[in-house]
Amino acid sequence: MVMDIRNLFDADAERAEIEEPAASESEVDFEELVTILTEGSSAQQVDAAQQLRLLVPTDEGIERLCAIVEDVADPRRLPALQALGFHRRWLSSRSQLERVLVWLRVEEDPEAATAIAWLLRGREVLQEFLLNPVQGVSREAAIGVPVGETTLVALLDTLLVGRGPDIDRILSQRLLSLSPSLVAHAVDHILSVSDRVTGDALNQVLRHLPTRQLFELFVEGQSRPTWTTELSAEDGEQLQRWHHVARLASQVLLQAPSAELIRYLVNRSAADETFARRHAAFMKAAMGNTKDLIGPEMLVDLERLTINATDDRLERMARMLMDLSDKIAGGESHSQVADLLEKWKNRSPALKLKIFHLQQGLK
CATH class of the missing domain: 1.25.40 (Serine Threonine Protein Phosphatase 5, Tetratricopeptide repeat)
Structure with a gap:
């Protein structure tokens, strides 16, 4: 049985990306450690995981790990992915990032796909996988995608469509960290799709937006479409959508x-x-x-x-x-x-x- 080592040393693993390693690749048989993670006893696996966490691979070491991942018949793929995830600086290369994206797009093994998504934590590209049919991939994408201007629409769409209680809960909590400067951008998108989603979905999103900006945009009416004396049919529909969402926003603000x-x-x-x-x-x-x-x-x-x-x-x-x-x-x-x-x-x-x-x- 292959041990999942991704979360064994979470706090330490974050520090390992910026601290000096306690070992170098030349001091350890790199592939032997990966093999132990596949075949060794539980105690051996924990020890190997600790050594891999401290080991910062060279470019050659990264390639050896990537080669294992790309060989679908190699039983060491999962620990190789997990070892790659301990040190993510190699992903600063655009070509390497694209390489990993290809892995995730074509991966058929749910466990390996989830590990690849975990490997991409903190990368905007994860927005592509928020609605992935593999639950583990979708969950890792929800946890790892940065919340910002370039990912906001994908995050909102996932919440408005609904990926499942667990994913929706994670994304709702992530939405709470949204910069107040982006609330107007979020509201613009919500208004543009409000006629195609349920009231419950709209409430779920509105409930997790910064309240002061929500008040300004809807109760004070700062996001209200400009009034003209001759409204076109499109203008009328836009105004109708605004009133619908404004009513929901006001209710959400007054509930709690x-x-x-x-x-x-x-x-x-x-x-x-x-x-x-x-x-x-x-x-x-x-x-x-x-x-x-x-x-x-x-x-x-x-x-x-x-x-x-x-x-x-x-x-x-x-x-x-x-x-x-x-x-x-x-x-x-x-x-x-x-x-x-x-x-x-x-x-x-x-x-x-x-x-x-x-x-x-x-x-």
Whole structure:
């Protein structure tokens, strides 16, 4: 039985790509180690794996391993692939990368194909294999593909089509790391395909996009198609798709508003009266639905916004602070809330009365 050594030394293997090796190829019979991984006892295999991890192959060694992989009759193909994966710098060569891509495209053995996909971790080319019929290949592609502008469409399409619960879960978590600067690009693509996918699939994607940008693009309407007096049939369909996705996005944002979104809404509402009026209903619903604890960062924001604030602004801030009182993190933060309210009360008798009424639950 061939031992899967890919994950035996994950943390160490990452370091091995940048640290000086403890051995060189000339000191060890390279092919003997690969053979042990195929035929040796469990203890021998672990020892051989450790030595291969520390061994940085020369160009000749890489070729010897590649030759093993390309011989479909060689029983050492899997450990050879795993050994190649311990040291991926050789893949910086475009020709070598293309070579490995050919392997993966034509590989018929699911276990070997999965090992090849693992070998390509961190490479944008993995987007080609997100919907691969081999579960292991698709999973390795989902784990290893970088999340960026050039891979975003493939990642979104895989989620919108659905590859299976495990792959969808992995990609959803990967989507959380999306740069806020790419959210508009993601939304453009979502809008372009929204009439060809299910509402559940759209919700799954929207739920994992950065919430502040999602609010700006849909609730504030920054992604809304430009209105013209003479709408063509195509313009009408585009606008209809936007309203459909905007409704879903608004629902997603209100289902479980993040602390990040609440902080953004509080800051904007405190600083901009027009924004506060326009989004008052959304703001109230979001503050009521959030289950996240609000940390001290928002209190620092409100302290900053107190400077040169009018009574109207301070009243808005006090109202929001009272609405969020049960969501404020305990301890020192509660003391900061009380201090802020007392500070605002001292601005004027009229404001003091209004804040007192808020504290008593009066409107």
